[in-house]
Amino acid sequence: MKCILIIGQSKLIFVQNFILSKTYSSVNSLYKKDHGKVAFAAPSNIALVKYWGKRPIQIPENASLSFTLSECRTETSIVYKKREVNGSDFLITFLFEGASKPSFEPKIHTFFDRIAPYCHFLHDFEFVIDSKNTFPHSSGIASSASGMSALAMCLVQIEHELGAGLSAEERKEKASFLARLGSGSACRSIEGPVTIWGEHHKIEGSSNEFAVPFKQKVHPIFENYQDTVLLIDKGEKQVSSTVGHNLMHGHRYAKARFEQANSNLEKLSEVIRNGALDQFIEIVESEALTLHAMMMTSLPYFILMKPNTLEVINSIWKYRKQTGVPVCFTLDAGANVHVLYPEANKKQVLNFIKTELAEKCQNQQYICDYLGIGVKKM
Numbered sequence: 180m181k182c183i184l185i186i187g188q189s190k191l192i193f194v195q196n197f198i199l200s201k202t203y204s205s206v207n208s209l210y211k212k213d214h215g216k217v218a219f220a221a222p223s224n225i226a227l228v229k230y231w232g233k234r235p236i237q238i239p240e241n242a243s244l245s246f247t248l249s250e251c252r253t254e255t256s257i258v259y260k261k262r263e264v265n266g267s268d269f270l271i272t273f274l275f276e277g278a279s280k281p282s283f284e285p286k287i288h289t290f291f292d293r294i295a296p297y298c299h300f301l302h303d304f305e306f307v308i309d310s311k312n313t314f315p316h317s318s319g320i321a322s323s324a325s326g327m328s329a330l331a332m333c334l335v336q337i338e339h340e341l342g343a344g345l346s347a348e349e350r351k352e353k354a355s356f357l358a359r360l361g362s363g364s365a366c367r368s369i370e371g372p373v374t375i376w377g378e379h380h381k382i383e384g385s386s387n388e389f390a391v392p393f394k395q396k397v398h399p400i401f402e403n404y405q406d407t408v409l410l411i412d413k414g415e416k417q418v419s420s421t422v423g424h425n426l427m428h429g430h431r432y433a434k435a436r437f438e439q440a441n442s443n444l445e446k447l448s449e450v451i452r453n454g455a456l457d458q459f460i461e462i463v464e465s466e467a468l469t470l471h472a473m474m475m476t477s478l479p480y481f482i483l484m485k486p487n488t489l490e491v492i493n494s495i496w497k498y499r500k501q502t503g504v505p506v507c508f509t510l511d512a513g514a515n516v517h518v519l520y521p522e523a524n525k526k527q528v529l530n531f532i533k534t535e536l537a538e539k540c541q542n543q544q545y546i547c548d549y550l551g552i553g554v555k556k557m
């Protein structure tokens with residue numbers, strides 16, 4: 180249920196019980212500022228329990244759990260200025276790495292359209308958005324999670340500077356809510372090191388509307404947990420995740436999959452507390468393969484893994500069996516492999532990656548990342 184209350188000059192918008200916005204009318208004097216600049220860096224995240232299947236608008240069919248990363252980031256700044264004449268359109272200039280990028284603007288306009296009911300100031304200001312990624316172009320690493328969360332955090336900060344009066348915690352919650360409307364999994368990048376998105380009866384405070392940080396104590400084994408991303412295929416995906424999510428409607432195994440994900444999330448939450456790496460490995464690898472099994476069993480069916488994805492998986496299994504090193508893999512919606520392992524095993528595993536796995540990567544490329552705490556003000 181959505182209800183809008185208009186109280187004097189200010190508008191308070193509630194969606195369900197969640198206070199999304201407290202913005203001010205377009206009367207000049209009610210904004211505390213008429214120009215300014217904000218900047219945030221937001222990381223990517225890797226899901227361990229996968230979100231695959233959604234209802235409008237960006238409501239997940241099951242709860243998901245992810246590790247927030249550190250090194251794969253989008254850094255975004257926004258210069259905002261009060262418009263001479265406000266309008267129903269948006270005035271946005273989008274720069275990528277300092278250069279004009281008109282091809283990105285339609286996506287930003289669609290995002291602004293979607294979030295405008297929760298950010299009334301968007302029509303009253305003009306914006307110059309400047310964004311850059313710390314990871315290489317077309318590396319096959321999706322920039323939507325880091326990009327949308329950095330953008331959302333900047334907009335919430337602007338709203339704060341204009342006088343919206345949300346607490347720091349509410350601002351993060353709102354940024355997660357807005358980021359979700361841009362790209363589902365982006366809502367999990369605002370906080371870290373572990374976040375959960377989607378209502379789950381065992382996770383207090385969990386929500387379909389925004390992600391929440393994992394509230395219990397994370398076992399020390401996961402401190403600085405490593406994620407080395409092997410760039411197996413840097414090409415454009417043949418099937419977008421939007422199309423993939425939609426193929427879960429009427430999917431023969433959908434119901435069982437959503438139940439499995441929720442049950443895996445419960446088990447993995449326990450493992451994150453107790454540090455049982457054998458169980459961690461089993462849940463995480465099973466989740467990755469189930470995600471791809473859903474793709475292979477949808478209609479139309481498709482495969483995003485490449486031959487080298489399988490080669491790498493087999494090498495990891497062999498190495499783990501021979502050495503006992505608790506290294507495992509996960510996959511997102513693509514061919515790249517995320518190699519996960521404790522910081523204590525970093526030297527050994529990096530040596531294994533260099534000598535045995537790098538040759539399976541395009542141009543021998545891989546990115547070393549590790550757990551992080553979410554968005555940072557710049």
Ligand code: PMV
Binds near residue numbers: 225229231362424470
């Ligand atoms: O946020 P989207 O719509 O790009 O979907 C992300 C889906 C996966 O990366 C495959 C899984 C996940 O939970 O991040």
